[in-house]
Amino acid sequence: MDITAVMADDKADWQPLWEAYLDFYKQDLAQEVTDQTFARFLDAQESMFMVVARVDGDMVGFATFLVHRSTWAKDGYCYLEDLYVDDKARGRGIARALIERVEKEATLRGMERLYWVTHDHNTRARALYDKVADLTQLVHYQKVL
Structure with missing residues (x-):
């Protein structure tokens, strides 16, 4: 398995994974949003990043x-x-390796904390998260603007 920073020519391989991810969370984004999001990962002025995992080149x-x-x-x-x-x-340690890579990237950038949220019903992911991080007692709120 190789984990690398995303490159401009990765978009065609990434987009089907992105769409599957959005389907899991029952989200429907305009292609314009997806295109803008991907462009941000490549923009050195942005504070948004992506790493990708490959197995046998895929x-x-x-x-x-x-x-x-x-x-x-x-x-x-x-x-x-x-x-x-x-x-x-799934089941091959890829998610854990991606989290560890993000942790490394955060440390290199001098960050003091790595955090994330997930749906409470995402039991498979939470089983991993419980092993690699601490569950907090914070409750997440949001308001669409």
């Missing part, structure tokens, strides 16, 4: 993350926004 997963300042930390935090591994590639 892309099988990805993780997206962003770094940001915090009022509670000197150096900031890293938010793991999206994590997905293709159904056919």
Whole structure:
């Protein structure tokens, strides 16, 4: 397995994985949003990044993350926004390896904390998350604007 930063020519391999990820969360994004999102991963001025996992040259997963300042930390935090591994590639440690790579990237950028959220019903992912991080007591709220 190889985990690398995303490259411009990865879009065709990434998009089917992205669409499967969106389907899992029952999300329907305009192609314009997907195109803009991918472009942000390639823009050196952005604080949004993506790493991709390949097995035998085939892309099988990805993780997206962003770094940001915090009022509670000197150096900031890293938010793991999206994590997905293709159904056919699950159970081989790819998700864990992607999380570990994001952790490494966050550390290299001087971040003090890595955090993420998931649906409470995402039991398979939560089984892994319980092994690699601490479950907090925070409750997540949102309001669509």
